[in-house]
Amino acid sequence: MANRSIGKSRKDAGSIDGTSKAINWKRKRTTYSSESESEEGAQVQIVKLGPGRSRRNDILTQETSIKKRNESRTMVFEKNISSSSEAESDSEVVENKPKNVRKRFSDKQVQVLLAVFNETPFPTKEQRKKLAEDTDHSIRQVDRWFDNRRAHNRGMVQSRPGRKTKEQKSRLKEVFAGNRYPDEKTVAALVAEIELSKVQVKQYFAKQRFDNPIPVCSEEETKSILMEYFQEDSNFHDHGNPELREKTGWSRLRMSIFFENLRNEYGNMKMDKTRYDSLKAFLKKETSLLPNEMETFEKLVEKYCLNLHEDPDLILYIEWKENVDGDALAQYLMDRSFVLEMLENQRAIEVVEQEKAVFADPNDAENANMLEFDHMNDDDGTVRENSQQDVKDIPLLGSSREENQKPPMVNRAQNKFDDFPEEAKNVPLFAPAPGHRDQSQEQVENAEENDVKPHREDCDRIQAQYFRK
DNA sequence: TGCTCTGACCGCACTATTTA
DNA sequence: TAAATAGTGCGGTCAGAGCA
Structure with a gap:
């Protein structure tokens, strides 16, 4: 260790250290007598950085440590104060000496230290304490002596036992x-x-x-994986599931928050597998057929431009007008929205992957594509249906509501059914309860005012809710 | 004056222990 | 079980003391 700076002029030496603050401090440093050791030791406890320290502490220590150290030294020199019994004994020796005197271990003291060092280069705390007393130095000075001695004999001294090889x-x-x-x-x-x-x-x-909390997959991918689990079992609580954690890289806590939010959003969802698959195929436009009453509901979605969280008044109106089960329709909207959201996630993943391929190294991309399409090709070399590219290009069957199209104007409070003036003639008049607020109108007005697309708003809100950081 | 020795320091890594 | 904390080691460096 000592010889590492040999041959280097002191003028140049400082520039090697990468940290300017350290340079400043070191350049200003004045040799101090050993009575400052106890102070120094205390300061070092504050300054020391390492794993487990919070960033806040790191910043604090970085910003204040130099100042503190300089202050402490200034104080020591000016007042020549010692604060421990250990230091007091030192101060007796150094007190009348000039400032630029560094306390050295005497030959005799070095022999004592060497005797222990030859026995063990890593003395215990007790041994170090005793050595400090025996040599009339601080424990920290003894520590440093062993530190430097080991560095001096690096290669000849084995690493600390217990450390991994x-x-x-x-x-x-x-x-x-x-x-x-x-x-x-x-x-x-x-x-x-x-x-x-x-x-x-x-x-x-x-x-x-x-x-190494490297996420195993993107947020979208993770979300998609977890939603699959949620679809299987809305009461999923095995957040420590190793397989799932392996797949996503998410912590237990984050996963539990995600599932809790999903439950808040969709309740205890238990969608029949057949229903789920049918909806998925239909929304991906893989089929135009829907079984049972789903077809009727889908037509209503088209007709009334329905979305998740639709105004209950509108549902009630449709229930009356179309003679359908309003609860079943609301459930259908929820299921539809869930499947749609999952498909959106999957498509987002595909887009990201394609972008990655475009911006990646051409050679890598080429190889990646070869692998990627390997499993998509049939034996005869033709690309199967619904390859990534195909899926990406097919728009999902969301609501038919156009980007700037307003939702249907249904204002039961004022008994206005703007989109269905003729039919509305026969609608029984609605008597609002005292204090009733017309939510549908309010929603439409807000949407107009903010130029917000209601469905997009839902998605953004859900996304923000799921991925709070 | 230049070189070597060596005490001291920094930043980081690593481990064990404690805490939530 | 994850996160925080404390203690210690390592590699690199600085800079005063001392010597030729």
């Missing part, structure tokens, strides 16, 4: 790359193989997962 780390890294969540069997095998404790192995994986 390069081979152990390499093997752990290799396994981690293949599986972030090893099962008990894998852990046991690793324990036997690299001779670490089960706790050490488990902790390694936990820490690696924490330090």
Whole structure:
């Protein structure tokens, strides 16, 4: 360690350090007597950075540490104060010396230190404490002496026992790359193989997962995966599910928030698989047929430009006007919206992937496409239906409401049915309850005023709700 | 004056322990 | 179980002391 700066002029030495603050501090530094050690030690506790420290602390320490250190030193020099018994003993030796005197270990003290060092380069806290007393130095000075001595003999001194060897780390890294969540069997095998404790192995994986929270897939992909789970079981609560976490990279907490929001939005949804598949195929325009009353409802969606969270008054009106089950219609709207949202997610993923391919290195893209389309080709080399490209180009069958088209004007409070003037003639008059607010009119007015497309607004809100950060 | 030695420091990595 | 905290080691560097 000592020889690393050999041959380098002191004038140049400072420029090597990358941190300007450190340079400033070091250049200003004045050698101080060892009575400042206890102070210094205390400061170092504040300054030290490392894993587990919050960013706020990091910034604070970075901004204030230099100032604090300089202040502490200034104080020590000016007042020549020592604050510990340890320091007091030092100060007796140094007090009358000039400032630029660095306390050295005497030959005798070095011999004491060397004796212990030869025994163990990593003395225990007790040993260090005793050495500090024996050599009339601070514990920190003893620490540094051992630190420097080990650095001086690097290569001859073995690393601290208990630390993982390069081979152990390499093997752990290799396994981690293949599986972030090893099962008990894998852990046991690793324990036997690299001779670490089960706790050490488990902790390694936990820490690696924490330090490398690389999302396995995009937000859209994750959302799509989770919605599939939600469709299967709206009461899904296995947020620690290793398979799911492996797929998404999401934490337990984030997943639980997501599912909770989905439940708030869609309730305890239990959509029949056949119904789900039918809707999916229909909305993807893979088929134009819908079974049972779904076809009737879909026609109503078209006719009234219905969306999720439609005004209850409108549903009531349709129920009366079209002679259908309003509850079933509302349920259909919810199911339809859910499937539509999932398809939107899937399509977003495809768009992102295609963009990635466009902007990627041409060679990589070429290879990626080869792989990508490999599984899409039939044996005869023809591309199957609904390849990524096809799916992307097919617009989903959302609401027929055009971008700037207003929702149908239904104002029961004023008994106005603007889109159906003739039919409305026979509608029984509506008597609003005291204090009733006409929500549908309000909604339309707001939409006009803000130029907001109601369906888009729903999607944005849902998205914002799901992905709160 | 230039070189070497060495005490001191920084930033980061790593581990064990504690806390929520 | 994840996150926070404390303690310690490592590699690199600075800079005063001391010597030729």
